[in-house]
Amino acid sequence: MASHRDLPAGLVNHLFSNTGSSSFTEFVGSYAPELLPQRDGVLAAPIGDQVPHATTIVAATFAGGVAVAGDRRATSGNIISQRDIEKVFRTDDYSCMGIAGTASTGIEMARLYRVELEHYEKMEGRTLSVAGKANRLATMIRGNLGMAMQGLVVVPLFAAYDPDRDAGRIFSYDVAGGPYERERFDAIGSGSIFARGSLKKLFREGASADDMVMTLIQALYDAADDDSATGGPDVTRKIWPIVSVIDADGYRRLTDEQVSGYVEQMLEARLISPDGPIAPLR
Amino acid sequence: MSMPFGYASPEQIMRDKADYARKGIARGRSVVVLQYEHGILFVAPNPSRALHKISEIYDRIGFAAVGRYNEFEELRLGGIRYADINGYTYDRSDVTGRGLANLYASNLGRIFTESIKSLEVEVVVAEVGDTPDGDAIYRLTFDGSVFDEHGFAAMGGQADAVATRLKEHYRDGMPLADALEVALTALTEPGGERPPVGQLEVAVLDRTREHRKFLRLVGPRLERLLSQGATPPAEPASSPESPKSPKASEPGEAQPPTAPDGDVDDGSSPL
Numbered sequence: 001m002a003s004h005r006d007l008p009a010g011l012v013n014h015l016f017s018n019t020g021s022s023s024f025t026e027f028v029g030s031y032a033p034e035l036l037p038q039r040d041g042v043l044a045a046p047i048g049d050q051v052p053h054a055t056t057i058v059a060a061t062f063a064g065g066v067a068v069a070g071d072r073r074a075t076s077g078n079i080i081s082q083r084d085i086e087k088v089f090r091t092d093d094y095s096c097m098g099i100a101g102t103a104s105t106g107i108e109m110a111r112l113y114r115v116e117l118e119h120y121e122k123m124e125g126r127t128l129s130v131a132g133k134a135n136r137l138a139t140m141i142r143g144n145l146g147m148a149m150q151g152l153v154v155v156p157l158f159a160a161y162d163p164d165r166d167a168g169r170i171f172s173y174d175v176a177g178g179p180y181e182r183e184r185f186d187a188i189g190s191g192s193i194f195a196r197g198s199l200k201k202l203f204r205e206g207a208s209a210d211d212m213v214m215t216l217i218q219a220l221y222d223a224a225d226d227d228s229a230t231g232g233p234d235v236t237r238k239i240w241p242i243v244s245v246i247d248a249d250g251y252r253r254l255t256d257e258q259v260s261g262y263v264e265q266m267l268e269a270r271l272i273s274p275d276g277p278i279a280p281l282r
Numbered sequence: 283m284s285m286p287f288g289y290a291s292p293e294q295i296m297r298d299k300a301d302y303a304r305k306g307i308a309r310g311r312s313v314v315v316l317q318y319e320h321g322i323l324f325v326a327p328n329p330s331r332a333l334h335k336i337s338e339i340y341d342r343i344g345f346a347a348v349g350r351y352n353e354f355e356e357l358r359l360g361g362i363r364y365a366d367i368n369g370y371t372y373d374r375s376d377v378t379g380r381g382l383a384n385l386y387a388s389n390l391g392r393i394f395t396e397s398i399k400s401l402e403v404e405v406v407v408a409e410v411g412d413t414p415d416g417d418a419i420y421r422l423t424f425d426g427s428v429f430d431e432h433g434f435a436a437m438g439g440q441a442d443a444v445a446t447r448l449k450e451h452y453r454d455g456m457p458l459a460d461a462l463e464v465a466l467t468a469l470t471e472p473g474g475e476r477p478p479v480g481q482l483e484v485a486v487l488d489r490t491r492e493h494r495k496f497l498r499l500v501g502p503r504l505e506r507l508l509s510q511g512a513t514p515p516a517e518p519a520s521s522p523e524s525p526k527s528p529k530a531s532e533p534g535e536a537q538p539p540t541a542p543d544g545d546v547d548d549g550s551s552p553l
Contacts, residue, residue, distance in 0.1 A: 015367075016360040016389060024366055031363075035371055090493070115370050118494075122338055122362045 024119035025112065025140065037108045037144070047151055052081040054106055056191035056223045056230040057088065057098030059159045059170045060203060061184055062212035065247030066159045066168025069216040070098045071191070071224060072239050073231030083234060088242045092117045093250045095133055095160035100189030101153040109140055109154060116140075130162045134171040134179040142177035157188045161246045168246060191223030191230035198222035201279040209245050213254070217241065217262045218276050233263045299400045303424040306402030307349045307437070312444045313406070314468055315346055316434035316452060317417055318461035321410045321487045321495065325465040328483040336485045338496035340365035340377045342410050344487045348438025349403035349424075357386060357405060379409030383420040383428055391426025400424050404437040410487035410495050414455065436468065444468050458486065463511030479505055 014031055028035050052074040059068040074082040088098045089110040097113065099106030116136060121127050128136070137158055144154060158171040158179065171179040172186050185203050187195035198219040204211065220241050224232035233240055240259040245252055270276060290298075313326040313335055324346045326335040335354075337345045339361050347354035364385050369377045386405060394400040405422045419431040429435075434452050436445040448468035456464065462484065470476050484499040491497065499507065 015363045015385070016356060024370075027363055028367065028370070031367060032371070035367075093493075112370065115366050119362065119366050122366075123359060125332075125334060125337075 022120045022123040023136075024116045027119075028112075037105065037112060049077045049151070051152070052076050052085070052103040053101060053229065054085060054087040054099050054103045054189065056187065056189035056195055056220060056227065057100055057157045058187040058192075058195045058199065058216050058219045058223075059098070059157055059185060060199060060212050060216060061168040061170065062209050063206045064166055064168075065161055065209060065245060066170060067209060067212045067216055067243065067245045068096055068098055068157070068159045069213070069220055069241050069243045071220050071231045071241055072234070073229065074103050075229045080231075083231065083237065084239050086242055088244050088253075089114065090244070090251050090253070091133075091158075092121070092127070094127070094163070094246055095130070095158065096244050096246060096251055097137070097159070098157045098188070099154060100157070100192075101155050102151075105144065105147065105152050106154040106156065109144070109156070113137060113140060129164075130160045130169055133160060134158055134169075134181070137171070138173060138177040138179045141173050141175070145176055148175040155188055157186060159246060161248065161250075163248070166248065187219065187223070189230070191220075191227035194226040195219040195223040198276070202277060209247065213243055213245065214262055214266070216243065217259075217266050221266060221270070222276060233267070235263075235267070299394065300425060303394075303400045303402050307404050307424065308439060308441070310348045310438045312436055312439035312441055312469055313346050313348050314434070314436050314444065314448060314465045315406045315408055315419055315431075316448065316461055316465060317414060317419070317454070318456050318458050318486075320458070321489045322408045322417055322419065323458065323461045323465060324406075324408070324483075324485045324487075325462065325469065326483040327469060327477040327481055329481045334483060336483050336498075338485075338494065339382065339407070340369060341374055341493065342487065342495050343377065343379050343382060344408045344410075344485065344496050346406040346408070346437075347403055349401070353401045354403040354405060357389070357401075357403065360389070361386065361407075379407050379418050379420060383407045383422060386422050387426045387428045389426075390422060390424060394425040404441075406431075406435050406437065408487060410489045412489060440471075443471075459507050459511035462507055466508075466511075479508060 025036065053076065054074055055071060057068065057070045059066060068088050070088040072084050073080060074085040085103060087103070087106065088096060090096050091110065091114045097110055099110060117128060117133060137156060141156065148154070153175055155173055155175060160169055162169050170182040170186050172182055172188060173179055185199045187199065199215065202215045202218055207215070221232055224230040238256070238260070240256055240263055243254040243259050245254065311327045315322060315324050322344065324336045324344060326346065328335050333351055335347055337358050339345045343365065345358055345361060347357065361382055364382060365377045368381070386407065390401060401424050403424060407420045407422065409418045411417050419435050421429040421431050421435045421437060433454065434448050436448050448464065451464040451467055466476055482504070484504055486497055486499060487495045488497055489495060
């Protein structure tokens with residue numbers, strides 16, 4: 001099917017012709033391909049260091065759901081380009097994604113992915129399965145591989161509530177796609193090594209949502225402690241991490257007041273033991 | 283001047299097409315769309331659970347249709363594509379019910395004039411605003427005419443009779459249960475039996491919801507609402523206007539619907 005730009009205005013409207021599937025991305029690709037985030041041109045020089053990068057995202061399952069948290073820092077090389085960037089996005093009522101890597105590409109991808117899920121839901125009258133959602137995101141990341149090789153790397157972390165299992169599920173990706181389903185918890189971004197170490201010690205099987213949010217806040221703090229590109233809670237400016245919880249009631253993002261409660265509790269404890277809670281040795 | 287064999291005047295062709303479409307639409311069951319306290323309510327008697335007459339188009343926009351299923355389904359899918367591509371190109375707030383109504387109007391109008399058979403559909407595009415003043419209900423007929431309805435709209439089946447009953451009972455700012463009661467009263471012929479809960483398709487555009495305003499009301503929630511509204515709403519105090527066609531002044535609606543040609547809809551056909 002030709003692009004709508006080739007047609008005399010108003011004569012034929014491709015909006016009413018079927019592209020053969022319920023995928024929004026496929027439809028945009030045939031209707032207005034220039035809107036897709038894929039860039040065909042090759043950059044003269046990799047620009048990876050010059051555009052803002054989003055950093056650390058952590059996610060962990062709890063009894064009957066999953067929690068996702070992200071710090072608020074974006075960096076360009078050694079510069080902090082934004083202190084209050086948002087990089088955890090609601091993608092539909094029961095799922096969300098966090099992004100690490102090139103912020104602009106990630107935000108664009110999250111926007112397209114949200115429409116993709118919704119489009120399918122409205123066209124088909126049913127929600128995609130969690131595995132279906134995860135696979136769809138893998139295809140979108142693979143589409144960005146060319147740009148990733150030029151330095152515009154973006155890697156998401158996808159979390160969803162699975163009504164069939166009454167449990168949260170976490171999927172991670174690499175630059176070439178995925179998905180890799182993760183048991184229990186995962187972290188992505190520059191601070192992920194430290195966050196994962198922290199989560200490994202603090203994660204409790206079958207914990208409540210409340211406890212798991214606290215665990216994520218601790219993990220983000222540990223990441224910010226050791227990774228310069230991850231931002232800790234900004235007490236003076238009152239900028240707190242973004243925390244989202246998904247369970248049978250759907251997606252909800254905690255308010256700043258709720259998050260500041262967790263953060264203050266954590267900071268108070270860290271005044272006494274700066275390295276945070278100590279996991280039992282035996 | 284001699285007429286070529288088989289000549290039909292354009293007026294005759296248009297009239298035939300319109301009659302054909304009207305008959306097809308009147309064969310199905312009515313669908314009612316009306317404003318309530320927190321948004322817009324859609325009610326359709328529909329024995330099928332899989333083939334919907336009511337659908338979500340976008341965050342604030344809903345769709346209801348009567349007539350041929352395959353024809354309005356095509357319109358519905360086109361509308362979703364239009365809304366999603368516009369929301370993705372610009373911003374989610376830039377998708378409007380008016381834009382969608384215009385798209386449908388041009389498409390319906392073109393098919394009506396250019397095709398041998400016009401679409402046998404009637405469509406409502408409803409958009410919920412931040413306040414009741416921002417709500418909009420557009421009714422589109424098979425020939426591409428757009429009617430900007432205030433408060434309520436009825437289409438399909440004995441649409442004029444349903445609209446008359448709807449007008450009698452409708453009040454501004456009704457609670458949801460009352461609005462549902464009014465809709466069912468309008469959809470039921472006097473003395474007739476109401477469709478059972480399992481054969482009702484009910485949805486709302488609720489302005490108090492976050493993100494996507496569209497919500498289907500099913501199962502226990504719908505039953506609860508129906509039992510709440512079982513006490514009939516108070517009769518409106520307004521002066522009894524002539525109970526004739528409430529839309530008699532609108533173009534294209536002056537004549538009563540042509541009597542149904544086929545069998546009465548017994549729910550077996552998805553039309």
